[in-house]
Amino acid sequence: MNKTNMLFLTIILSFLLALTFSSAAWSDMPYHGEGHIMLNASDLEWGPIDSMAPGAKMALIEGDLSKEVPFTFRLKLPADYQLAPHIHPAYERVTVLSGTLHFAHGEEFDRDKTMALETGGIAIMQPGDPMFGYTEEKTVIQLHGTGPWGIEYINPEDDPRN
Numbered sequence: 001m002n003k004t005n006m007l008f009l010t011i012i013l014s015f016l017l018a019l020t021f022s023s024a025a026w027s028d029m030p031y032h033g034e035g036h037i038m039l040n041a042s043d044l045e046w047g048p049i050d051s052m053a054p055g056a057k058m059a060l061i062e063g064d065l066s067k068e069v070p071f072t073f074r075l076k077l078p079a080d081y082q083l084a085p086h087i088h089p090a091y092e093r094v095t096v097l098s099g100t101l102h103f104a105h106g107e108e109f110d111r112d113k114t115m116a117l118e119t120g121g122i123a124i125m126q127p128g129d130p131m132f133g134y135t136e137e138k139t140v141i142q143l144h145g146t147g148p149w150g151i152e153y154i155n156p157e158d159d160p161r162n
Contacts, residue, residue, distance in 0.1 A: 044061070052083075070144070075140070090145050090148070099139030105130065
């Protein structure tokens with residue numbers, strides 16, 4: 001095999017290998033701990049989340065929220081969105097990726113008690129600690145931890161699943 005044919009074969013094989021790895025990232029979402037995954041925010045698949053008021057969108061990046069495994073997901077919240085007082089069964093670790101999340105501890109919604117978490121801001125809440133919040137602008141947050149994950153509203157009337 002001459003150098004030109006060898007170079008051509010190397011280029012084709014490299015292209016096919018790159019195509020295989022890039023399609024694996026798309027087809028293996030959410031990630032379940034095998035190998036590695038790399039993607040851009042534009043690759044995420046957003047959908048509605050039935051446990052939150054209309055307007056919120058979720059992109060599950062890693063894990064199965066019903067199992068005791070690591071999870072990572074993002075929430076896209078529209079402007080003027082309200083997070084009614086609620087609790088979670090596991091630690092909540094929140095990072096604000098864009099916008100501002102006004103967030104607080106407590107069983108009753110009170111805008112004056114919130115702290116404005118700007119882009120890069122973080123919050124860590126213990127399991128069972130009541131919390132609430134709101135946005136004034138479109139805001140994207142990332143949550144991660146170990147499942148199982150869920151949400152229970154302090155006031156059952158706030159739960160959109162009811």
